[in-house]
Amino acid sequence: xxxxxxxxxxxxxxxxxxxxxxxxxxxxxxxxxxxxxxxxxxxxxxxxxxxxxxxxxxxxxxxxxxxxxxxxxxxxxxxxxxxxxxxxxxxxxxxxxxxxxxxxxxxxxxxxxxxxxxxxxxxxxxxxxxxxxxxxxxxxxxxxxxxxxxxxxxxxxxxxxxxxxxxxxxxxxxxxxxxxxxxxxxxxxxxxxxxxxxxxxxxxxxxxxxxxxxxxxxxxxxxxxxxxxxxxxxxxxxxxxxxxxxxxxxxxxxxxxxxxxxxxxxxxxxxxxxxxxxxxxx
Numbered sequence: 001x002x003x004x005x006x007x008x009x010x011x012x013x014x015x016x017x018x019x020x021x022x023x024x025x026x027x028x029x030x031x032x033x034x035x036x037x038x039x040x041x042x043x044x045x046x047x048x049x050x051x052x053x054x055x056x057x058x059x060x061x062x063x064x065x066x067x068x069x070x071x072x073x074x075x076x077x078x079x080x081x082x083x084x085x086x087x088x089x090x091x092x093x094x095x096x097x098x099x100x101x102x103x104x105x106x107x108x109x110x111x112x113x114x115x116x117x118x119x120x121x122x123x124x125x126x127x128x129x130x131x132x133x134x135x136x137x138x139x140x141x142x143x144x145x146x147x148x149x150x151x152x153x154x155x156x157x158x159x160x161x162x163x164x165x166x167x168x169x170x171x172x173x174x175x176x177x178x179x180x181x182x183x184x185x186x187x188x189x190x191x192x193x194x195x196x197x198x199x200x201x202x203x204x205x206x207x208x209x210x211x212x213x214x215x216x217x218x219x220x221x222x223x224x225x226x227x228x229x230x231x232x233x234x235x236x237x238x239x240x241x242x243x244x245x246x247x248x249x250x251x252x253x254x255x256x257x258x259x260x261x262x263x264x265x266x267x268x269x270x271x272x273x274x275x276x277x278x279x280x281x282x
Contacts, residue, residue, distance in 0.1 A: 032258070039063065039253035040237035046247050057197050065239075066256060071227060072235055079232040080260070081246060083212040086151045087205045095194065100132075102161070102167040103175075116157040124154065128217065142229055147219060151212045159204035166200035167193070184247035202268045209264055214257070232257055 033053075045051075051272055066072065067245040101109055131150055132141075140146040170193055180186040216233040227234075239249035 027268065035251050035258075036147065036255050038247060039255045040272070041248065043248055059157070060264060062252035063256070064245075064248045066235070067253045069235060069238055071230075075230055075232045075235045078144060078229060079213055082147045082231060083209050085144075085148045086155060086212045087208050089148070089152055090155045090159050090208050091201045091205055094156055094163050094204060095162045095197065098163035098167050098197075099189065099193065102164050103172075113161075116160055119153075120157040120161075124217065131218070144229055147212075147215065150218055151208070151215065155204070155208040155211065158207065162204050163197060165199045167196035170196050198200070206265060210261055213261060 030210045037053070037055060039062050040060070041055045042057055042059045042061070045055055045057075080168075101113060127150075135141050135146045135149075140149070175188055175194065178192055183192070185191045214233065215231065219234055220237070236250055238245040239253065
């Protein structure tokens with residue numbers, strides 16, 4: 001007989017794991033805390049040679065300079081349009097592609113999956129110049145489409161590979177039963193299979209949204225030179241000056257950029273956790 005476990009007493013291993021998790025959370029959250037703190041500090045404290053992890057005189061002047069910037073609202077709307085388009089398009093295309101490579105047997109199916117992995121491994125910087133010429137020949141330079149298409153291409157391989165596990169986890173007997181009940185393939189796809197793989201779609205959408213929302217490389221270096229088509233990261237360039245950078249404005253702008261990502265994450269966090277759990281189990 002084993003001795004009964006005493007309630008309320010934690011094992012040393014569990015305490016160590018919780019302490020390590022807490023320390024990791026503090027390390028990860030500290031840059032965010034410092035960003036918000038720097039956005040709230042007055043200019044004198046930001047430029048001080050002895051930085052302190054607190055402020056006794058918080059100020060909203062940095063946020064005021066950000067929101068008073070010309071075309072800030074247009075930058076925000078452009079970022080929102082690009083990120084929304086990438087998230088929706090990648091979710092639909094990845095769902096259909098994952099269903100095709102999982103349910104159907106066709107030639108070169110394995111080769112296609114390997115190509116998805118290879119595309120994911122290619123550095124983004126190595127493709128910027130070819131993408132520039134591609135968008136120029138397609139007449140998409142200085143348009144939001146020149147940002148949507150590259151991010152869509154880079155997010156699809158990861159989304160397809162992740163959704164394969166969710167589609168495979170749905171028993172084929174369920175589809176056969178739906179066919180017996182008179183459901184067409186399209187109806188089974190959208191009314192039965194789609195809700196079952198929705199947690200996986202949410203998980204992939206979070207990564208697509210974050211990478212698209214924070215994009216600076218394509219927007220600045222190659223594809224966008226028209227300010228009316230610029231996205232939110234471009235607004236930070238105003239605060240980088242040759243003589244002295246406005247670090248308060250930079251931190252305030254970065255804080256404003258972070259808020260939509262946090263809101264999106266909070267809205268989908270439950271489905272995100274279940275989606276990542278399903279991916280791990282696969």
